[in-house]
Amino acid sequence: MLALLLCGLGAFFARNLTLDANLVSLLPRSFPSVKDLETLEHRFGGIGWVAVVGEGAEPEVLKRFADDMAPKLEALPGIRFVEVQRPGTFFQDRALYYLSPEDLEDVERRLGARITWEKERAQPLFVPLVDEPAPSLDFSDLEAKYGVGAAQRMSGAGKENYYLDPLARRVVLLARPEGFSADLDFSHRIISEVKTLLDAQDLSSYGPGFKTAITGAYQKKLDQQAQISRDITVSSAVASVLLLLFLLLHFRSGLGVGMVLAPVVAGLAWTYGLVGAAYGRVNLLTGFLGAILGGLGIEHGIHLLGSYLHLRGDGLNSEQATRETFTHTGSAALTSAWVAALTFLVLGTSRFRAFREFGVIAGIGMLLLIVAYVLVLPAVLGLAARFKWRPGPGATAQVRSPLGLLLVRWRRPLTLVSGAVLVALTANMGRVRFDYDFGSLEDQHLPSFVLNRQVSDIIGYSQSPLVVLTGSPAEEHTVMEQLRTRQRQLGQRSTVDFVASLETLIPADQPRKQAILQRMGKLLEDVPEGRLNAAQRQQLAQLRAQTRAEPFTREALPATVRRQFQGLQGQSGFVLVYPAVSLSDGTAIRALAREVRAGASLPGDKHLPVAGEPMVLADILDMVTHEAPRILVGTTLAVLLAMWVTLGSLRTSLLCLGPTLVSLLGLVGLMPLLKVEFNYLNILIIPVLIGTTVDAGVHLLTQLVRPGKDFVKVYSETGRAISGGLLTSAVGFGTLFLANHPGLNSVGVLANLGFGVNLLVMLVAFPALLLFLSERRKSRPRRPNASAPAPSTSPPLSSPS
Structure with a gap:
């Protein structure tokens, strides 16, 4: 009744749990990238676009669609403005103002020399004494020099004014929302409003087959959220079915399965009740803890109920078997649960919230699961006994394992072979790699991700700039100069494509330049236009128009250009840094963060805020890289200390921990052979494996060293339970194989490799080593006579200590 009451409370508090898959929420609020994002949100608003795509029509029809939809999109609440066309004409007409006065005078000299040459040859009586070539009008050097400027890049020089791809028959409208894509509630509201608007349009007026789609940062966030939610639902359901089938095969009793699952269900209900009360949500990793904790919890049930059934098979009544089970197997289960919980709690010291919440929730969950077994399982066994339930012969049957007999006979060669394999794998550890590619941890095949790459190609530069928040025009000027200088110094190694601010869009020395343009x-x-072909006459007309351009101020800039550099209240002071690298390349992102932060540093050790998702990703990678060694060492020492205190012997503790450490060495050495790499998500599996596999060593060793125990019998009973426990744990993590999210899938792959290696170590290498050590430590017997027992008889195993 108490367990049921607690389950009801747990279900009540867990009823409103939600999923938060946002990376920003995984970092502490004290981190610079998080604080800068909060500052940006209040001053600047959202970064990125809601990209509305129309496709399936000819260019003129696509332009008409864009013109029709722009005012309707801009009228939606939460949309600041909509960009339909590049400001190409404006900047093209004023292109010469962006040259320096010296370069303009150079252009004037080149034009003057060419015009004089052309005039001379236009005279009918002119006879050149020397056949000199025409003065060059090749301005490619100046185009290369100024073509990378902000005005030229944003104007899309040489491209269609509309964001249009005539070959793909696609046009793009860029809507800038007020809020951040990281705010999933806001993203959902904005995307829903845009979809409702598009659904209400009569698309048939744009021709048969015309259709629309949405992409951009906001749609991508929602699609990823939906994918992870589906993964959690499917994985949890599959895990439940697989665990149920495995337990049925293992115990061959429906009631036995219920006895194992009852404490697990209770423990999970209590755990998620606490999660709902404390956090109110689950993140990218904790969302899968139900399946993972379920697998780990069932492992205890396999050991406890398996021991109970074997004792009943030996003739003990229910109460005696229960007492004996919880005295011996129960103490081992308590030790392993405490050690696993401690491992998770060490992981909970991480500043990375994904790891911290995973560690805290998993640690508390492991303790609640063992409490549930202590509270619920004896009660269920007692109730079953009252109703005269007795385990069937299939459940209590004791089988001598052939592998146990093989280990007794071949312990020496198996120990040597296992050692040789371990040495070979350890030598291969140096080849393991860390995958810094964030793109490999996201499903790049989601429709919005695919379309977003195509939209980026149409735009011509990154849709996700970094924003440096300056406090004055002087700071804006300083940051611009520092970033440009650093970009020139780094050359090809620079991670910055171009830097833009309102200052850079307003050329300096305009009166002086106007005088040169007038000349x-x-x-x-x-x-002499008669000597020019059609293309040259068109170029001449354009050049004449450019020389007539008047000086201009910020107010003359197109509204869509100005609004990209203004905050929510129309204030300025923002420098946009457009990356030249892929935002999925973790190594490049870290270099980008360093380059931009260096440019945003002012005298007096003042650092201006630099905001953007790449800064968050860089902080995540830096934190995981720095914390991983500390957590690994801390986990190992915590586990060793916990077992030393619980088992009372340092030597026994080291022996129990040994198979886990050997498994980890083998796993890391095996990874390069199987083309498996670490990443910022699956790296947490290493400390998790320490805590979740050490219990197998505890169970095996504590059973084998009990006086008078026959090795093959103990190995058959305990090895079967260990196999079942590791398999259920593997099922819990293995459901991540079904996740479409590549990062979560990699967690499942690495976890199951670890469980597989540990299973081989626990069932072959470790028992063979124990037998070998036991043989070496026993006093050498005298030469047996003919009546001595055959050497193949299974010997009792003395304590290795």
Whole structure:
């Protein structure tokens, strides 16, 4: 009744649990990237776009669709503005103002020389004494010099004014929301409003087969969230079915399965009740803890109920078997649960919230599961006994394992072979790699991800710039100069594509430049147009128009351009840094963060806020890289200390921990052979494996060293339970194989490799070593006579200590 009451409370508090798959929420609020994002949200608003795509029509129809939809999108609440066309014409007409006065004078000299040359040859009586070539009008050097400027890049020089791909028959409208894509409630509301608007349009007016789609940061976040939610639902359901089938095969009794599952269900209900009360949500990793804790919890049930059934088979009544089970197997289960919980809690010291919450919830969950077994399982066994239930012969049957007999006979060669394999795998450990590619941890085949890459190709530069928040025009100027200088110094190694601010879009020395342009305009009036072909006459007309351009101020810039550099209240002071690297490349992201933060540092050790998701990703990678060794060492020492205190012997504790450490060495050495790499998600599996596999060593060793125990009998009973326990744990993590999210899938792959290696070590290498050590430590017997027992008889195993 108490267990049922606690289950009811747990279900009540867990009823409103939600999933938060946002990376930003996984970092502490004290981190610079998180604080800078909060500052950006209040001053600047959202970064990135809701990209509305129309496709399946000719260019003129696509342009009409874009013009029709722009005002409707801009009218939606939460949308600041919509960009339909590049500001190409504006910047093209004023392109010469972005050259330095010296370069403009150089252009004037080149034009003057060419015009003089053309005029001379236009005279019918002119006879050149020397056949000199025409002065070059190749301005490619200046185009290369100024073509990387912010105005030229944002204007899309040489491209269609609309964001249009005529070959793909696709046009893009870019809507800038007020809020952040990291705010999933806001993203869901904005995307729902845009979808409702698109659904209400009569698309048939744009031709048969015309269709629309949505992509951009906001849609990608929602698609990823939906994918992870589906993964959790499917994985949990599959894990439940697989565990149920395995328990039925293992115990061959429906009631036995219920006895194992009752404490697990109770423990999970209590755990998620606490999660709901303390956190109110689950993250990218803790969302799968139900399946993982279920597998780990069932492992205890296999050992406890298996021991109970074997004792009943030996003739003990229910109460005696229960007492004996919880005295011996129960103490081992308590030790292993405490050690596993401690391992998770060490992981909970991480500043990375994904790891911290995973560690805290899993640690508390392991303790609650063992409490549930102590509270629920004896009660269930007692109730079953009252109703005259007796285990069937299939459940209590004791089989002598052939592998146990093989180990007794071949203990020496098996120990040597196992040692040789371990040495070979350990030598291979140096080849293991860490995968810094965030793109490999996301499903790049989601429709919104695929379409977003195509939209980025149309735009021509990254949709996700970093934003440096300056406090004055002087700071804005300083940051711009520092970032440009650093970009020039790094050359090809720079991770910055271009830097833009309102300052860079307003050229300096405009009156001086206007005077030069006016002189150039007079030169162009005397060009003999009769000697020019059609393309050259068009170029001449464009150049004449550029020389007539008037100086301009910020207010003259197109509204869509100004609003990209203004905050929610229209304030300025923002420098946009457009990356030249893929935002899925973790190594490049870290270099980008260093380069931009260095450029945003002012005299007096003042660091201006630099906000953007790449900064968050860089902080995650830095934190995981720095914390991993500390957590690994801390976990190992905590586990060793906990077992030493619980078991009372350092030597026994080291022996119990040995198979786990050997398994980890073998796992890391095996990873390069199987092309498996570490990443910022699956790296947590290493400390998790320490805590979840050490119990097998505890169970095996504590059973084998009990006086008078026959090795093959103990190995058959305990080895079967160990196999079942590791398999159920593997099923818990193995459900992540079904996850479409590549990062979560990699967690399942690495975990099951670890369990597989540990199973081989526990069933072959460790028992063979124990037999070998026991043989070496026994006093050498005298030569047996003919009546001595055959050497193949299974010997009792003395304590290795």
